[in-house]
Amino acid sequence: MTDTIARPPVLRRARSARLEGTEVQRTLRHRLVRLAEAATTPLVPADYLDHVAPLRSGTDLRARIVDVHAETRDAATIVLKPGADWAGHVPGQYIRIGIDVDGVREWRAYSLTHGPRDDGLISITVKAVPDGKVSNHLVHAARPGTLVHLEQAAGDFVLDQSVTQLLFITAGSGVTPVIGMLRNLFPVTDSGVVDLPRSKDLDIVVVHVAPTEPESIFIDNLRELATHGAIRLVPRYDDQHGVLDVADLTDLVPDIAERTTYACGPGGLLDALTAHHEQAGLKIFTEQFRAGFVEAGDGGTLTVGGITVEADGATPLLDVAEAAGVLMPSGCRMGVCFGCVLSLKEGAVRDLRNGAITTADPISSANGGVPIQTCINAAAGACTIER
Amino acid sequence: MTTIQKKAVNPTAHLSAEDIETLGHELDAIRQEILDSRGAADAAYIRTVIKTQRGLEAGSRALLLFSIFPPAWIAGTTGLSIAKILENMEIGHNIMHGQWDWMRDPKIHSTTWEWDNASPSDQWKHGHNELHHTYTNVVGKDNDLGYGIMRVDEDQRWVPFYLGQPLWNFINACFFEYGIAAYDLELGKNLAIPKDKRSEDFKARAKQTLRKIRQQAAKDYLVHPALSIPTGSFVPTLAANFTANVVRNLWTHSVIMCGHFPEGVETFEKASIEGETRGEWYLRQMLGSANISGSAAMHMMTGNLSFQIEHHLYPDLPSNRYAEIAPKVKALFDKYELNYISAPLPKQVYSAWHKIVRLSLPNGWLAETTPANAPKQLAKLYKMTTGGPKVRRAIEARSRQEARRRAEAA
Numbered sequence: 001m002t003d004t005i006a007r008p009p010v011l012r013r014a015r016s017a018r019l020e021g022t023e024v025q026r027t028l029r030h031r032l033v034r035l036a037e038a039a040t041t042p043l044v045p046a047d048y049l050d051h052v053a054p055l056r057s058g059t060d061l062r063a064r065i066v067d068v069h070a071e072t073r074d075a076a077t078i079v080l081k082p083g084a085d086w087a088g089h090v091p092g093q094y095i096r097i098g099i100d101v102d103g104v105r106e107w108r109a110y111s112l113t114h115g116p117r118d119d120g121l122i123s124i125t126v127k128a129v130p131d132g133k134v135s136n137h138l139v140h141a142a143r144p145g146t147l148v149h150l151e152q153a154a155g156d157f158v159l160d161q162s163v164t165q166l167l168f169i170t171a172g173s174g175v176t177p178v179i180g181m182l183r184n185l186f187p188v189t190d191s192g193v194v195d196l197p198r199s200k201d202l203d204i205v206v207v208h209v210a211p212t213e214p215e216s217i218f219i220d221n222l223r224e225l226a227t228h229g230a231i232r233l234v235p236r237y238d239d240q241h242g243v244l245d246v247a248d249l250t251d252l253v254p255d256i257a258e259r260t261t262y263a264c265g266p267g268g269l270l271d272a273l274t275a276h277h278e279q280a281g282l283k284i285f286t287e288q289f290r291a292g293f294v295e296a297g298d299g300g301t302l303t304v305g306g307i308t309v310e311a312d313g314a315t316p317l318l319d320v321a322e323a324a325g326v327l328m329p330s331g332c333r334m335g336v337c338f339g340c341v342l343s344l345k346e347g348a349v350r351d352l353r354n355g356a357i358t359t360a361d362p363i364s365s366a367n368g369g370v371p372i373q374t375c376i377n378a379a380a381g382a383c384t385i386e387r
Numbered sequence: 388m389t390t391i392q393k394k395a396v397n398p399t400a401h402l403s404a405e406d407i408e409t410l411g412h413e414l415d416a417i418r419q420e421i422l423d424s425r426g427a428a429d430a431a432y433i434r435t436v437i438k439t440q441r442g443l444e445a446g447s448r449a450l451l452l453f454s455i456f457p458p459a460w461i462a463g464t465t466g467l468s469i470a471k472i473l474e475n476m477e478i479g480h481n482i483m484h485g486q487w488d489w490m491r492d493p494k495i496h497s498t499t500w501e502w503d504n505a506s507p508s509d510q511w512k513h514g515h516n517e518l519h520h521t522y523t524n525v526v527g528k529d530n531d532l533g534y535g536i537m538r539v540d541e542d543q544r545w546v547p548f549y550l551g552q553p554l555w556n557f558i559n560a561c562f563f564e565y566g567i568a569a570y571d572l573e574l575g576k577n578l579a580i581p582k583d584k585r586s587e588d589f590k591a592r593a594k595q596t597l598r599k600i601r602q603q604a605a606k607d608y609l610v611h612p613a614l615s616i617p618t619g620s621f622v623p624t625l626a627a628n629f630t631a632n633v634v635r636n637l638w639t640h641s642v643i644m645c646g647h648f649p650e651g652v653e654t655f656e657k658a659s660i661e662g663e664t665r666g667e668w669y670l671r672q673m674l675g676s677a678n679i680s681g682s683a684a685m686h687m688m689t690g691n692l693s694f695q696i697e698h699h700l701y702p703d704l705p706s707n708r709y710a711e712i713a714p715k716v717k718a719l720f721d722k723y724e725l726n727y728i729s730a731p732l733p734k735q736v737y738s739a740w741h742k743i744v745r746l747s748l749p750n751g752w753l754a755e756t757t758p759a760n761a762p763k764q765l766a767k768l769y770k771m772t773t774g775g776p777k778v779r780r781a782i783e784a785r786s787r788q789e790a791r792r793r794a795e796a797a
């Protein structure tokens with residue numbers, strides 16, 4: 001803050017006294033915290049407070065589900081009330097959300113589907129993917145009142161404010177970050193789309209790809225914006241138009257060369273688009289939507305403590321690492337004592353006792369990995385363990 | 388008790404190697420059933436227990452701020468004792484076993500949990516999970532067998548020191564948390580080493596334990612009593628916290644004694660576990676543990692260690708599921724003609740204490756003593772206590788001879 005007006009001396013004194021006051025308050029606060037910790041050891045005061053006020057300031061970031069409403073047969077918008085320390089977001093960013101599915105904490109990333117809201121709530125729109133443990137849970141089983149774990153918004157897939165001619169290419173649930181951007185630019189109220197001064201010069205085309213029309217999430221919102229003239233909508237349904245060929249883009253959007261492209265969808269489409277735009281010398285920003293999943297194999301490699309070694313599918317990772325000279329924590333070596341637990345950061349492992357597969361997807365890895373017992377798990381692909 | 392290998396009739400003699408492997412597979416199948424059905428209801432269970440325990444502890448400690456008033460003292464002390472027992476057993480012990488690691492909740496995980504006990508969780512996990520659970524009831528390997536200070540087996544040579552073991556055991560029961568900390572530190576072994584030769588690892592661990600004890604003691608004997616000063620309740624709160632700790636110690640000690648000490652539980656020789664198969668390991672756990680029968684509340688208060696047999700077979704299965712698998716495990720005991728030991732708490736506590744008293748005396752002494760021969764027996768005990776090793780061996784040999792003659796005559 002800049003303040004060039006000279007203050008009368010009296011006021012300055014008063015201000016410095018206030019500052020000392022806060023210094024005392026800080027010390028007092030610090031002492032009270034120390035006392036509370038001494039009274040609750042080996043736990044911390046938060047362990048008790050979290051049971052009554054899980055969304056308060058100063059604790060792990062969480063959110064409570066306040067509403068779940070269906071968008072299509074297999075997609076739903078989850079409205080969340082974030083904890084007091086939620087720092088806000090820019091449309092197009094995503095959040096990591098941790099939710100317990102069948103009692104197991106699972107972390108996934110979803111785009112926020114709106115700009116900052118007056119009521120302080122945030123929302124994500126989730127499409128249930130086949131065999132998707134978390135997406136199916138969120139769409140079909142999540143209930144208002146459920147507490148979820150959260151991380152601050154992240155991601156660089158946000159609009160460059162200086163650009164006015166835009167092309168959005170979205171495929172499947174890749175529409176969600178784009179919907180977030182559009183809702184921020186053109187808020188939709190009960191009385192229709194609102195024209196904001198900041199959006200009046202924008203010229204937007206949305207190429208929206210979906211398998212079929214009924215499976216197209218947010219299509220109603222896109223149509224409403226198109227009817228209002230806020231965007232030009234180019235829907236492409238695989239069953240009607242065939243799978244999109246990037247070479248056809250020039251026909252669909254003749255002025256593509258004047259536009260900055262924002263694309264979000266599966267990896268294959270993004271790779272093709274990036275190649276196409278690079279060749280044509282066009283600007284493109286992309287966001288891959290689904291995290292890559294690990295295919296479990298039989299045996300593979302183990303990376304631990306800075307080395308990578310071959311690991312067959314029948315030898316416990318603990319033995320493999322020790323044979324390679326890595327100092328590993330260990331205990332009973334039979335799956336009983338949990339003295340050997342380390343974090344699986346990447347890859348898949350197989351429990352030698354029952355064949356159960358544990359995988360570490362990129363999102364769990366970013367959250368510290370998946371703890372595994374190294375003495376009864378063998379490699380099921382290339383795995384990385386944090387020592 | 389004598390190790391299974393030295394017994395006249397080995398209770399596993401009727402089982403072939405194939406039987407033991409089949410038994411192992413059948414036990415694996417029970418384990419798999421629970422793994423396959425583990426889910427949201429189990430997660431809700433442990434979270435409810437934790438929440439209830441914390442509410443009970445906070446409420447009891449709040450009451451104790453007014454502990455100068457006897458009703459507040461009684462209710463607060465009772466509540467705090469129960470809260471401490473739940474925290475150590477159903478919550479701490481079981482979480483540190485990794486029973487809830489599958490939830491992937493970093494706050495309820497064996498690698499992060501710290502408990503309300505003198506022994507730091509890392510050291511306890513080593514002493515308990517690795518040594519006790521792997522070498523269950525193997526004489527010389529399992530420190531839980533007598534904690535290194537007691538005679539728990541007829542084959543251990545009797546010396547007069549053992550006469551005091553009922554007393555040591557009682558003192559250990561009252562201050563059990565410190566006893567656990569001491570043997571997790573292997574204090575006896577390490578203190579015998581000259582100070583300058585003790586390992587760095589031991590010194591670091593000892594420092595860690597002392598720090599934990601200091602924090603624990605400051606909480607119960609300084610901070611909470613001090614917070615009670617406004618109502619003049621410093622001393623009553625201190626007394627209440629001490630009482631709750633002793634109640635918790637006596638209770639946990641009793642439950643743990645019932646797990647492996649009652650008559651009928653087998654012990655094993657060191658050499659017998661070399662090259663042990665998974666089936667044989669299971670069999671040793673089956674024979675080396677005893678259950679406590681009782682109500683659901685009793686099981687909860689023992690942290691489901693009342694299902695000691697099931698817990699030793701499956702130490703990492705969620706404790707709330709032991710009750711449901713117990714009948715299936717019992718059926719396997721019956722099928723393979725093994726002895727499933729289960730009895731109410733008072734009976735098991737008596738049985739364990741009886742064994743401690745019996746083994747504090749020379750072999751056979753307690754059984755041979757009748758009101759009629761008491762003076763003669765006492766004289767013999769006096770001679771064995773005051774005489775040297777030679778005197779003891781001579782008397783022991785004579786006793787064995789007399790016992791043999793009596794057996795032949797009968």
